[in-house]
Amino acid sequence: MNEPTVFQNDLINASAGTPNPARKGGLLLRLIRAAQPITRTEIANRLDIDKSTVTDNVKPLIAVGILREETLEVSGQGRKPRVLSFVDGRDYFIGVNLGVRTSQVGMTTLKGEITDEDDFTTPPNAETALKMARKRIDDLIEANGDKKCRVIGVSIPGLTDAARQKLIYAPNMDWRNVDIAGALQPREDIKVVVENDATAAAMYEARLKIRDSDGDGLMTNFVLVRSGTGIGVGLVIGSEVYRGSGIGRGIAGEFGHMTIVAGGKSCVCGNRGCWEKYASAASAASLYTGDRPLRPNESMPRFVEIVSKAENGETRAQRTLEKIGDYLGIGIANVIMGVGISRVIISGRLVYGWKYIQKPLHEAIERSIIGKLKGWSVEAGEPQGAAIGGALEVAVEEYLAHGF
Numbered sequence: 001m002n003e004p005t006v007f008q009n010d011l012i013n014a015s016a017g018t019p020n021p022a023r024k025g026g027l028l029l030r031l032i033r034a035a036q037p038i039t040r041t042e043i044a045n046r047l048d049i050d051k052s053t054v055t056d057n058v059k060p061l062i063a064v065g066i067l068r069e070e071t072l073e074v075s076g077q078g079r080k081p082r083v084l085s086f087v088d089g090r091d092y093f094i095g096v097n098l099g100v101r102t103s104q105v106g107m108t109t110l111k112g113e114i115t116d117e118d119d120f121t122t123p124p125n126a127e128t129a130l131k132m133a134r135k136r137i138d139d140l141i142e143a144n145g146d147k148k149c150r151v152i153g154v155s156i157p158g159l160t161d162a163a164r165q166k167l168i169y170a171p172n173m174d175w176r177n178v179d180i181a182g183a184l185q186p187r188e189d190i191k192v193v194v195e196n197d198a199t200a201a202a203m204y205e206a207r208l209k210i211r212d213s214d215g216d217g218l219m220t221n222f223v224l225v226r227s228g229t230g231i232g233v234g235l236v237i238g239s240e241v242y243r244g245s246g247i248g249r250g251i252a253g254e255f256g257h258m259t260i261v262a263g264g265k266s267c268v269c270g271n272r273g274c275w276e277k278y279a280s281a282a283s284a285a286s287l288y289t290g291d292r293p294l295r296p297n298e299s300m301p302r303f304v305e306i307v308s309k310a311e312n313g314e315t316r317a318q319r320t321l322e323k324i325g326d327y328l329g330i331g332i333a334n335v336i337m338g339v340g341i342s343r344v345i346i347s348g349r350l351v352y353g354w355k356y357i358q359k360p361l362h363e364a365i366e367r368s369i370i371g372k373l374k375g376w377s378v379e380a381g382e383p384q385g386a387a388i389g390g391a392l393e394v395a396v397e398e399y400l401a402h403g404f
C-alpha cells in the first residue's frame with residue numbers, strides 16, 4: 001500500500017512545537033470524525049492552521065471517496081455552509097471487547113454509529129472464547145459482503161505485546177501468552193489490533209474530548225481509570241494514548257496492582273492489598289457481604305444490584321459504594337502524583353454508582369498532597385467506552401493512522 005499523501009505537506013511545518021510531525025495531520029482526520037459534519041473554516045480554527053492547509057489535506061481524500069463535502073441545509077437566510085464528513089457505506093470496522101464475565105462483538109462505520117452488537121458470556125478457556133468471537137466476526141463479514149471490513153479492534157483487560165497482536169497476561173482471566181490476532185484474523189487483508197481495555201476506553205473518551213473542544217482542548221491530557229472486575233488505567237497525553245516505551249511498550253498504566261493496603265487482601269496477581277481488590281466494581285460485592293464466605297445457594301451481588309439497593313435507600317449498599325469511592329480516591333491521588341496529569345475520567349460499570357462514589361472520592365483526594373493543588377478534576381465517562389465502544393475506537397484509530 002502506498003504511503004498516504006495526506007500527511008506529507010505543510011502540516012508538518014504548521015505543527016512546530018509538537019513532537020510528532022504527523023500529529024496535526026492525524027488530528028485533522030480525528031477531528032473530522034469526532035465533529036462531523038464540520039466546515040473547513042472550523043477545522044482550521046480548531047487546529048490553529050491555515051484553511052488552505054485544510055484544503056490540501058482533505059482534497060485527495062474527497063477525490064478517492066473517503067470524505068465527502070456537501071452543502072448543509074439550514075433554515076434562514078445567508079450562505080449555506082459546506083461541511084465535511086466521512087463517506088458512509090463502503091468501509092466498516094469490527095470491535096471485540098473480551099471481558100472477564102461477558103464479551104461483545106460489534107461493528108461501526110467511519111460515521112461512528114455502532115450498527116451491530118452481540119454479546120456472550122466469556123468462557124474461562126481462551127481458545128473457546130476466541131472461537132466464539134471468531135464465529136461472530138465471520139458472520140458479520142458474511143452478512144456485509146458488499147462492503148469492506150478494514151480493521152478489527154480487540155480490547156482486553158491485560159498486558160499486550162508491543163506489536164499489539166498478542167496478550168501477554170490477563171490476571172483476572174488467567175490467560176497468558178495468547179495469540180489473539182492470530183486466532184481472530186479472518187483474512188490476510190484485514191488487520192487485527194489488540195489493545196488493553198483501559199487504553200481502548202481512553203481512546204473512546206479522547207474522541208469525545210476532541211469533539212467537544214475548541215483550539216487548546218485538542219491537545220487534551222487525561223488519565224482514565226477503568227474499574228470493572230479489575231482496575232486498568234489508560235493515559236492520554238496530547239490527545240494520543242501513551243503505552244510506554246521500549247520493552248515497557250504496552251504496559252504503561254498497570255496501576256490496578258499497586259499496593260494500597262500493606263498485608264491486605266490477596267490478589268490474583270500473587271501480591272496482597274492491590275488497589276483493584278478495594279476499588280473495583282467487583283470488590284464492592286465482597287465489601288457488601290463483609291468479606292465472609294458465601295452461604296450455600298448464595299451468590300455474590302452484582303455491582304448494579306448494589307447500586308439499585310443504594311438507590312432504594314439501603315444503608316449497607318450506600319456505605320459500600322462510599323467505601324469504594326474512598327479507596328478509589330486514595331489510588332487516584334497516587335496516580336495523579338505519579339504521572340503528573342490532573343484530569344481523571346472514571347470509566348467502566350463503576351460509573352453507575354457515581355452518585356454515591358463521587359463525594360468520598362473527592363474527599364480522599366483532598367486529603368492527599370494533590371488536594372492542596374488547584375485544578376485537578378475527576379469526572380465520570382461514558383459507559384459505552386468501557387465496552388464495545390473502546391474496541392471499535394481501536395479499529396478506527398488504526399485505520400485513520402495507517403489505513404487508506
Ligand SMILES: [Zn+2]
Nearest residue numbers: 257267269274
Ligand atoms: Zn494484584
